[in-house]
Amino acid sequence: MRQVLRLSALAGAVMLLAACGRGDKMSTAAAPAGSTSVAHAASAKPDAKPAAAMAGFVPPPESAIPDTPFGREVALGRKIFIDPGTYASAYVGNRLSCENCHIDAGRLAYAAPMWGAYPAYPAYRSKNRHVNTFAERVQGCFRFSMNGKAPPLGDPVLVALESYAYWMSQGAPVGASLPGRGYPRLARPAKAPDYARGEQVFKSHCALCHGADGQGQQVAGRTVFPPLWGPQSFNWGAGMHQVNNAAGFIKANMPLGRGDTLSDQDAWDVAYFMDAHERPQDPRYAGSIPATRAKYHDSPQSLYGTVVNGKLLGQGTPPAASTH
Amino acid sequence: MSTLRLLVFVAGWALVAGATAGTEPDGATIARQGNGHGVAPCAACHNADGSGQPAAGFPRLAGLPATYLLKQLDDFASGARRNATMQPVASGLSPAERAIMAGYYSKLPVPTPTSPAPSMDAAQQALAQTLATRGRWSKGLPACQQCHGPGGVGVGDHFPPLAGQSAVYIANQLHDWQNGTRHNDPLQLMQAVAGKLDAADIEAISAWYASRPVAGKGAGRP
Numbered sequence: 001m002r003q004v005l006r007l008s009a010l011a012g013a014v015m016l017l018a019a020c021g022r023g024d025k026m027s028t029a030a031a032p033a034g035s036t037s038v039a040h041a042a043s044a045k046p047d048a049k050p051a052a053a054m055a056g057f058v059p060p061p062e063s064a065i066p067d068t069p070f071g072r073e074v075a076l077g078r079k080i081f082i083d084p085g086t087y088a089s090a091y092v093g094n095r096l097s098c099e100n101c102h103i104d105a106g107r108l109a110y111a112a113p114m115w116g117a118y119p120a121y122p123a124y125r126s127k128n129r130h131v132n133t134f135a136e137r138v139q140g141c142f143r144f145s146m147n148g149k150a151p152p153l154g155d156p157v158l159v160a161l162e163s164y165a166y167w168m169s170q171g172a173p174v175g176a177s178l179p180g181r182g183y184p185r186l187a188r189p190a191k192a193p194d195y196a197r198g199e200q201v202f203k204s205h206c207a208l209c210h211g212a213d214g215q216g217q218q219v220a221g222r223t224v225f226p227p228l229w230g231p232q233s234f235n236w237g238a239g240m241h242q243v244n245n246a247a248g249f250i251k252a253n254m255p256l257g258r259g260d261t262l263s264d265q266d267a268w269d270v271a272y273f274m275d276a277h278e279r280p281q282d283p284r285y286a287g288s289i290p291a292t293r294a295k296y297h298d299s300p301q302s303l304y305g306t307v308v309n310g311k312l313l314g315q316g317t318p319p320a321a322s323t324h
Numbered sequence: 325m326s327t328l329r330l331l332v333f334v335a336g337w338a339l340v341a342g343a344t345a346g347t348e349p350d351g352a353t354i355a356r357q358g359n360g361h362g363v364a365p366c367a368a369c370h371n372a373d374g375s376g377q378p379a380a381g382f383p384r385l386a387g388l389p390a391t392y393l394l395k396q397l398d399d400f401a402s403g404a405r406r407n408a409t410m411q412p413v414a415s416g417l418s419p420a421e422r423a424i425m426a427g428y429y430s431k432l433p434v435p436t437p438t439s440p441a442p443s444m445d446a447a448q449q450a451l452a453q454t455l456a457t458r459g460r461w462s463k464g465l466p467a468c469q470q471c472h473g474p475g476g477v478g479v480g481d482h483f484p485p486l487a488g489q490s491a492v493y494i495a496n497q498l499h500d501w502q503n504g505t506r507h508n509d510p511l512q513l514m515q516a517v518a519g520k521l522d523a524a525d526i527e528a529i530s531a532w533y534a535s536r537p538v539a540g541k542g543a544g545r546p
Contacts, residue, residue, distance in 0.1 A: 105458075108461050209471070220477070222473075256470060257464065257513060
């Protein structure tokens, strides 16, 4: 009985930490909190589709945004989406933009496109244990992925982003899980993800753009290559901090323009490496790292509260001096 | 007396400093006169100010990242990058001279292009702007600026500036990547990109970046 309870709690925790834009459920193999290696989710139905496979849905072209009051709201949403540090600065606490994880301004299949997310809400999310509207879902992006503050419901930033996502989803079936939604789910890797192997993948395939220290590169105050960890990256509450989500994103989309060239094993390893670095504290911090892990991170896909390379993860980073 | 001693001291120092400088190759001298061992002056093709000869397809070198320039020279020398003119030049330079020349050109101020970029019609401008700022993700093509930075100013050590570069040079490189003649790009990023462009794309994007202002110099870290 106790086992069953524990297992269902784990499954809940994993669902609650589902990545940006997806609510796919998966069962997990239980692993003790604090373990140093990730026992991988035995995902019930690994995504067999290669990410390069054409998704069925094609969003309307940007040129089709109408010149109407609604269209102007859509256009504003697009601007926020690609440059939230400028157009939604009050709610942004790092140097990322929505587009870093939702490629092509939220249009690209297998990069958590908005046309896959918008028609999937309202939806129950274990992350906060209630039915979320799309607007509330976007609030979560600001709070966790952007390490900022949630815009209040009805805020012009949310209205614009919701308008953009709605416009892009024209013709998409409501409530259906479209191919290309979210990130691909990779099959469990042959070898458990490994920090040292991941570091090698990082050095050979990622450091060119993201820097040897993972802090990305900026030009004239604009982020060109996003920081992958550290004070200017997403915080411990973001979906991308989960190794499976990061692995799916990386496999399908990295290196930029050469998606689907890393092996699954390399994608898992480098995702583990990235997610085994320190980043801003989870804003839901529950007083201690173990308590926070127990409450929000009790999943084999989260390295929060575990020890990797002799370092306890989940300590957070000092507040960033400046964001943009 | 003390003034005289000071003068003697200063003169002596100047001699020593001059002699020391004379024993090492100097970037400006090699650029102007060649290296004295058969390598022609760089300025013959790349111009005295490093601005190149855009119409002839000789690229601007001034202000490009030293790391990038050195890699190109080393690749010409090893044959990893092929070019009938540059391979003998780069192999004729010692590794130390290649490093000196890369450093020299990276520090030259970026000259304002004097010859006009190729003219573009409205359709070409729209096409180029889309490729530069949006890409064509339906074909898996990232926007140029996603690596080369806003306005093509260049990013860090590995992504050279495109703004103000010779249109002929840019087009030649894209065609070379496309047909496999050039393949010294890290992670095959440019081969992948060029393979998704057609001739009209290449013509438009090359002219577009040649006409971009060169005000900003590529910078790397936050």
